[in-house]
Amino acid sequence: MTTIAEADYPQQATRIDGRALAAAVKADLAERVALLHLQDIRPGLGTILVGEDPASHSYVAGKHRDCRKVGIASQRVELPSTATQADLDREIDLLNRDDACTGFIVQLPLPRHLDMHRALSLVDPGKDADGLHPNNLGKLVLGMPGPLPCTPRAILELLRHQGVSLQGSRVCVLGCGLTVGRPLALMLTSPAVNATVIACNEATADAAAWTREADIVIAATGVAHLVRPDWIRPGATVLSVGLSRTIEGVLGDVHPDVASVAGLLSETTGGVGPMTRAMLLANVVEMAELNSQGDEALCRWSDNADE
Numbered sequence: 001m002t003t004i005a006e007a008d009y010p011q012q013a014t015r016i017d018g019r020a021l022a023a024a025v026k027a028d029l030a031e032r033v034a035l036l037h038l039q040d041i042r043p044g045l046g047t048i049l050v051g052e053d054p055a056s057h058s059y060v061a062g063k064h065r066d067c068r069k070v071g072i073a074s075q076r077v078e079l080p081s082t083a084t085q086a087d088l089d090r091e092i093d094l095l096n097r098d099d100a101c102t103g104f105i106v107q108l109p110l111p112r113h114l115d116m117h118r119a120l121s122l123v124d125p126g127k128d129a130d131g132l133h134p135n136n137l138g139k140l141v142l143g144m145p146g147p148l149p150c151t152p153r154a155i156l157e158l159l160r161h162q163g164v165s166l167q168g169s170r171v172c173v174l175g176c177g178l179t180v181g182r183p184l185a186l187m188l189t190s191p192a193v194n195a196t197v198i199a200c201n202e203a204t205a206d207a208a209a210w211t212r213e214a215d216i217v218i219a220a221t222g223v224a225h226l227v228r229p230d231w232i233r234p235g236a237t238v239l240s241v242g243l244s245r246t247i248e249g250v251l252g253d254v255h256p257d258v259a260s261v262a263g264l265l266s267e268t269t270g271g272v273g274p275m276t277r278a279m280l281l282a283n284v285v286e287m288a289e290l291n292s293q294g295d296e297a298l299c300r301w302s303d304n305a306d307e
């Protein structure tokens with residue numbers, strides 16, 4: 001094992017500016033929404049949030065702010081943490097039937113007493129802005145077009161925009177959660193991308209041994225500062241996705257000192273997060289376009305195969 005001291009590698013990684021790319025994506029979406037409005041098609045986002053978690057409330061507020069900027073109507077459903085499964089089922093059913101809502105999400109995590117799998121299954125797959133309905137995850141496995149989970153899609157768009165080549169590259173994904181690691185590994189190994197992926201989880205004996213081999217390391221574990229400088233090959237691309245709220249503040253999965261080793265780095269804030277929100281809007285707009293044009297306007301992901 002080689003440890004790379006800061007002195008050996010004094011360069012600073014180039015930061016990936018997720019805010020700038022998200023702004024560009026939203027400007028493009030605003031034009032497309034205006035075109036849809038001309039055809040009397042109004043994309044509308046719904047969010048269902050259960051409980052009082054401040055972080056979730058702030059994420060959901062950000063999503064509605066983005067909608068206003070892009071011209072997407074949005075509605076917000078909030079249930080107390082005491083809500084029953086029947087309460088949640090009812091709100092999902094209402095949005096499924098509501099024509100003003102063309103796409104919606106159930107904000108995760110749900111309080112423990114509620115059944116996430118049931119909730120995700122009840123969402124109309126044609127309104128599944130998160131791409132987490134079993135049908136849509138099944139389509140992802142099969143390589144069929146459909147809405148893609150927002151965070152993995154954000155990650156791939158950021159890498160593509162930065163010109164990071166994925167085909168044949170070695171990618172180490174840390175964390176196998178439903179919203180990031182698991183679908184991300186599927187997308188990276190799809191024929192359209194053809195990356196070579198190591199997916200690490202809590203049982204991985206020596207994750208650093210795998211990250212050190214990787215051209216790209218994507219950390220989505222929620223373990224604060226898990227990834228240290230000596231985990232990274234000099235010049236590698238590193239994306240910090242997971243975050244932990246601690247008494248010391250919000251800490252990302254990637255230690256800040258990794259900036260002295262990585263070539264390209266997306267930091268805890270201003271990186272993947274803003275693009276995740278932009279991809280949620282993209283899913284909503286694309287679903288509205290699909291409904292207006294029939295089947296040919298599939299999500300951008302399927303277009304990538306031809307590039």
Ligand SMILES: Nc1nc(=O)c2c([nH]1)NC[C@@H]1CN(c3ccc(C(=O)N[C@@H](CCC(=O)O)C(=O)O)cc3)C=[N+]21
Pocket residue numbers: 058059062105106107108109130150151179268269270271272273274276277
């Ligand atoms: N059904 C569902 N879909 C999700 O997409 C989903 C979810 N549940 N549960 C929680 C996670 C987390 N997530 C973030 C989105 C934006 C930022 C974001 O914009 N972050 C800003 C900073 C925001 C802040 O200050 O907290 C940034 O990175 O610069 C962060 C996190 C979406 N998630």
